[in-house]
Amino acid sequence: MSENAQTIPERDHKTRSLAVPCPQCAHFEEFTLADAPRDLGPSHNTLPTALRCSQCDTSIPLALAAHVDPSGVLDGCPACEYHTLCIQKDMNPRFGVILVTVTFGALLFSGLPIPQMLMALVGLAVLDFALLRFVVRRLLICYRCKAQFRGFPPGPHCRPFDLSTWEAHDPPAEA
Ligand SMILES: [Zn+2]
Ligand SMILES: [Zn+2]
Structure with a gap:
């Protein structure tokens, strides 16, 4: 890619x-x-x-x-x-996978109605963006x-x- x-x-x-x-x-x-x-x-x-x-x-x-x-x-x-x-x-790929898996797992078992679930997904996208800006570094x-x-x-x-x-x-x- x-x-x-x-x-x-x-x-x-x-x-x-x-x-x-x-x-x-x-x-x-x-x-x-x-x-x-x-x-x-x-x-x-x-x-x-x-x-x-x-x-x-x-x-x-x-x-x-x-x-x-x-x-x-x-x-x-x-x-x-x-x-x-x-x-x-330069980011530990395992870290990203664990983060996404744990968040999705938590969402699935949270019993949230669909609109809140979507809000949470938007939050996840924002978190991903923040990681890129503030955690991930260049290699x-x-x-x-x-x-x-x-x-x-x-x-x-x-x-x-x-x-x-x-x-x-x-x-x-x-x-
Ligand atoms: Zn060389
Ligand atoms: Zn050598």
Whole structure:
């Protein structure tokens, strides 16, 4: 399903973190920029240039300084140099399913007359909207190597998720 820009929240994670695939063993190595200031300023040149894979000890090159500008905006993939990152909603899908199921269950057993039931459904839609605005955050994923980036505002080449671009880089397995 392709999502339009309106469904993408404009909130980023407070802590910047990333997960990049190891070219050797495909393990996703995670890294958190815990104490880097939000506005990186001149310190953006001191961003790490490589990570070490915790599984196979391979060095994973990471061109962060080339893709993160001094204000912290990320554009293009520091792991594989691909120019377009995909903007997605970062939300625990199980959380959303549980919320909707519990609410529907409660409604069914509440014995509410139909008009009130509809009101409650409208409330649920409002709640969904509020979650999107105030809880869900942005996640950037590289179309090519699937590296994930949290807490970085997206740059001009970042686009909402597009299935055809995704499949172009991740074709279904040959039978
Ligand atoms: Zn590895
Ligand atoms: Zn990449």
